[in-house]
Each structure stands twice: as structure tokens, then as C-alpha cells.
Amino acid sequence: MYTFNFEMLWGYRWLFLNGTLVTIGLTAAVVVLGLLLGLVGGLAQLSRFAVLRWISWAYIELFRCTPLLVQLLWFYYALPMLTGIQIDAVTASVLTLSLYGGSFYAEVIRGGVVSIEAGQTEAGLALGLTPAKVMRRIVLPQAVKRMIPPLMNQSIIQFKNTSLVSVVAVPDLLYQGQVAATDTFRPLEVYTIVALIYFVVLVPLTAIVKRGEKQLQTGH
Secondary structure (H helix, E strand, O other): OOOOOOOOHHHHHHHHHHHHHHHHHHHHHHHHHHHHHHHHHHHOOOOOOOHHHHHHHHHHHHHHOOOHHHHHHHHHHHHHHHOOOOOOHHHHHHHHHHHHHHHHHHHHHHHHHHHOOOHHHHHHHHHOHHHHHHHHHHHHHHHHHHHHHHHHHHHHHHHHHHHHHHOOOOOHHOOOOOOOOOOOHHHHHHHHHHHHHHHHHHHHHHHHHHHHHHHHHEEE
């Protein structure tokens, strides 16, 4: 019978706190950059120019259809060898997670835009608005409301995806947990604490997403 002992982990509380802050900061960075990439990629999918649609499609499928861990290792180890430019672990992690998340955000944004009835666009064009103004003033404001829940869900997934950066020694929550586990020889307690921290951070965000979905369904 295994006897859990969490008392010794109190001395590592600052390690867990620092790891949590790094994870949150990393998530914020990759969500913002991913949304920007997703916006460009999603709108490019709807472009009347075939070359833009093809480039966007290639980007989305490349990052959606390959494992995130493989992408991370490639950007950290292979890209510097090919370009001669040294990339530190944090930069490689942010770049990889942003591109990966952006490919999913792009599909959410594309789906949100095409979900708006075609009559809205036709009415805007009939009023003399340019296609760009129709998109900016009529379509996107309505589409954003429908995009918010899936975008939030994808952002929650991004928070959990950050745990992979520990393989390239970024001092996130999981990496700091590994340090504590190695030092204390109590991996069960350490990884239980790590899981609880993820749970405590993500439960409120999940509740917000569910509430947003309910408000969209009820209209208020």
C-alpha cells in the first residue's frame, strides 16, 4: 500500500507557483498570436484569390495533421540546423504553439463567417458597401458572437498543450513538477498537485465558456 505524503511538497510551493505563472504567460502569448494567425488564415480561406486560399489551406492542414510534439521538436532542433539561426526553447515553443493553435482558430473563424446568411452580404453590397466593408461592418460583428465559445474552447486546449514544452526544458508547470519529483522521489504526489493546479485554473474558464454558449443559445 502506497502512503501519500504531501507535506514535503510545501517547500516546493514557489517552484509550482513560478511554473504556473510561466504556463499562464505562455498560454496568453500563444493565444494572442494564434488568434492573429487564425484571423489571417480564416479570411484567406474565403478570399477570391486562389493563391491565398491555397496557401491558407496548406498551412492549416500542415499544422492540424501533424503531431504537436513533433512540430515542437522540429522547430527547436531542425529549424536552427536548416536556417543557421539559433532559437531558444521559449521562442521555439511560442512559435510552434501559435502556428498550431492558429490553424484551428482559422477553421473556427472561417466557419463563423460562412455561418452568416448570404443575404446579409448581398444587402450590404446592394447598399453600395465594398466587400471589405461588408465583412468588417456586417459579417464579422455577427460572426464573432458565434465564434467566441469554440475559440474559448480552443484556448483551453492551448493551455493544456503548453505542458509539452517541458520536453525542451521550458520551465512551465510540468517541467517544475518534474524537477520536484526528481528531487523528492515522490512523483505521485507531485503530479497529483500538478493535475490539481491545471484543474483549478481551467474549471472557471470552462464554466465561462459554457455560460457563453448558453447565452448565445437563449439570446440573452
